[in-house]
């Protein structure tokens with residue numbers, strides 16, 4: 001497969017360079033080639049989005065919704081193919097990838113339905129015969145910059161609410177998700193989305209990002225990716241006074257208290273840590289365990305990890321596959337080496353494939369480092385989890401909050417009072433009792449506190465607040 005740009009309704013092949021994408025599960029195979037864009041392509045996408053804006057913004061909401069329903073139906077029909085391309089491009093196991101595509105379908109249906117829901121409120125006026133009400137109006141042209149780790153769901157949870165709100169979009173996917181992005185854009189095209197309403201520009205973020213943020217007439221930017229990149233985007237957006245949203249890194253903790261039910265806790269903690277090879281912003285990277293259950297929890301983790309199937313992303317049995325790229329492999333392996341020298345291993349998985357055949361990393365649980373250690377403080381974004389002992393619940397809560405990030409946190413306990421206190425006091429945007437740190441639902445707000453986010457929220461109704469602005473209208477009819 002080859003990537004293409006979709007600008008103003010035309011499919012083009014940009015020519016600022018090529019990158020060959022290898023199958024992360026088997027690096028001797030080529031998955032496809034991506035073609036990189038340059039400044040002119042981004043400027044062209046900006047013009048196309050601007051040109052399409054007036055007509056799309058004045059298209060009645062139910063008609064916008066109908067198009068999103070068509071995209072949903074087509075994506076559902078083509079789910080297997082879309083999932084397969086993504087698994088071959090960035091290595092997420094096919095079973096999980098199919099789930100992600102179906103999440104995309106549900107997101108599209110959810111926002112399609114906004115086409116016939118209320119988009120304002122009537123507010124009593126202080127004068128007789130005055131109708132005062134609010135209505136949502138579009139922002140204009142929105143830049144959407146997405147990462148590779150959820151190559152279908154994240155773009156859709158931004159694009160669908162942006163489109164139903166009447167905006168036009170310039171979408172810059174991560175380089176390693178560009179084949180999947182081309183395939184997803186094709187679904188929007190086949191569903192009959194008018195030319196220029198969604199524009200896909202493939203290329204390197206640091207080359208295209210500056211043009212997009214500084215030279216294109218965008219009215220808002222929604223970004224998901226690393227905290228470093230997000231902070232730069234926020235600064236650029238603030239300097240132009242355009243609306244921005246940045247969803248960034250995490251260092252999420254699961255807290256296991258003495259009374260936790262291990263039959264629920266262990267599968268949930270391991271799923272949070274190792275599904276998608278730990279490459280979720282909401283992945284469990286720290287597990288804080290009360291001393292009374294520390295040994296029993298460690299043993300249960302060892303037992304469960306011995307059964308984990310770690311193989312190709314296309315193997316339907318794979319619990320986890322490889323990490324996405326050679327760069328990602330190198331970065332995560334630097335933390336594995338750090339763990340080998342500074343920490344002790346609690347449990348390790350067993351690869352069912354030759355390690356060198358792809359970007360495989362054996363999942364690892366370690367202990368024996370202090371709370372300030374990089375393994376406990378830095379986002380690793382790979383299949384590694386560090387265990388910290390806690391003296392009691394208060395100590396566990398303090399350890400949980402000792403991070404600059406604040407995306408998600410979970411507590412495992414049978415004590416409802418402690419559980420509820422955790423929900424009150426854990427400094428994270430998503431807090432859960434007896435559920436893994438990852439896996440939040442599309443109809444609920446999603447986002448982080450502290451350095452994990454611009455304090456805005458995505459998905460659910462919250463996304464509509466970002467992709468629209470409110471007008472307060474008053475009509476005197478006396």
Ligand code: NAD
Nearest residue numbers: 146147148173174205206209225226229247248249250281
């Ligand atoms: P990244 O920051 O490297 O890239 C994200 C996107 O930004 C890509 O499309 C990239 O091309 C683009 N980009 C890079 N430099 C840019 C620049 N200077 N200007 C504009 N755009 C630029 O992140 P990644 O490696 O693709 O993704 C992994 C990161 O994403 C992790 O930190 C993870 O926690 C985070 N993430 C966060 C969430 C969330 O909702 N909070 C969800 C998924 C991933």
